[in-house]
Amino acid sequence: MPLASTAPRPAAPPHRARLRAVDVAFTPAGARRADVTVVIDVLRATTTIVRAFEAGYRRVLCAATLDAAYALDAPGRVLAGERRCVRPPGFALGNSPGDTDPPLGDVLVLATTNGTPAILRAAALSTVVLIGCLRNLEATLDAIGDRDVQLLCAGTDGRPSLEDTYVAGRLAQRLGGQASDAALLAQAVAGERPDALAAGAGGRALIAAGLARDLAVCGQESVDATVPTVRAAAAGVATLEPLKGPR
Ligand SMILES: O=C(O)[C@H](CS(=O)(=O)O)OP(=O)(O)O
Numbered sequence: 374m375p376l377a378s379t380a381p382r383p384a385a386p387p388h389r390a391r392l393r394a395v396d397v398a399f400t401p402a403g404a405r406r407a408d409v410t411v412v413i414d415v416l417r418a419t420t421t422i423v424r425a426f427e428a429g430y431r432r433v434l435c436a437a438t439l440d441a442a443y444a445l446d447a448p449g450r451v452l453a454g455e456r457r458c459v460r461p462p463g464f465a466l467g468n469s470p471g472d473t474d475p476p477l478g479d480v481l482v483l484a485t486t487n488g489t490p491a492i493l494r495a496a497a498l499s500t501v502v503l504i505g506c507l508r509n510l511e512a513t514l515d516a517i518g519d520r521d522v523q524l525l526c527a528g529t530d531g532r533p534s535l536e537d538t539y540v541a542g543r544l545a546q547r548l549g550g551q552a553s554d555a556a557l558l559a560q561a562v563a564g565e566r567p568d569a570l571a572a573g574a575g576g577r578a579l580i581a582a583g584l585a586r587d588l589a590v591c592g593q594e595s596v597d598a599t600v601p602t603v604r605a606a607a608a609g610v611a612t613l614e615p616l617k618g619p620r
Pocket of ligand 1: 414416417418419455457458459468485486487488489527529575578
């Protein structure tokens with residue numbers, strides 16, 4: 374029988390934790406299945422949703438279409454949204470994040486051109502859907518934790534937008550991990566275009582519509598602690614509640 378060796382064992386190879394995967398979809402059509410997706414429509418839907426919860430709304434119902442929003446109208450519910458940056462007929466509010474304060478009811482029903490359809494797309498692809506923007510940047514990073522994540526940019530009319538790509542890049546820079554080529558591209562945009570909100574077509578359209586004040590609200594960073602999440606989605610409506618309460 375061989376004697377047990379008294380020689381020290383060779384050191385075990387260093388434990389190599391798998392790097393978290395970080396991907397970016399520049400448009401909803403480019404999104405894939407993912408456990409965790411963060412939807413970004415910094416101008417203005419995701420900023421407006423974060424502001425609505427910070428102002429005191431208890432729930433946000435995201436509608437894919439104006440008709441779906443009209444069908445949700447009920448006492449205690451406030452219709453908000455836009456078409457071509459402007460408040461639709463019969464809606465109480467437009468899509469300006471500042472207009473959610475003070476709250477006019479318990480529930481905000483939001484229908485926007487790109488943002489709310491992007492949230493519904495994410496809900497069809499992911500178990501966990503978070504709502505991100507510059508205002509809750511730090512809180513969103515906390516909520517992602519060390520999980521793999523897809524950053525889904527709402528874009529504009531099926532095309533990438535500078536401002537959403539910029540915010541995705543800001544998040545990707547901080548998340549590190551195994552960045553996809555799309556995540557690396559977004560990081561490059563974040564590094565090169567700190568003026569993204571005002572410089573892109575979306576920002577220019579808001580300025581032309583007399584809504585430059587919204588750019589200032591949307592551009593404030595890490596001032597809100599609320600990270601909204603999708604609790605349910607069906608029939609063209611996603612129900613959002615806060616993952617975390619306001620500070
Ligand atoms: O006005 C907004 O907030 C935009 C307008 S547009 O769709 O970019 O023309 O809507 P959103 O869905 O919030 O991007």
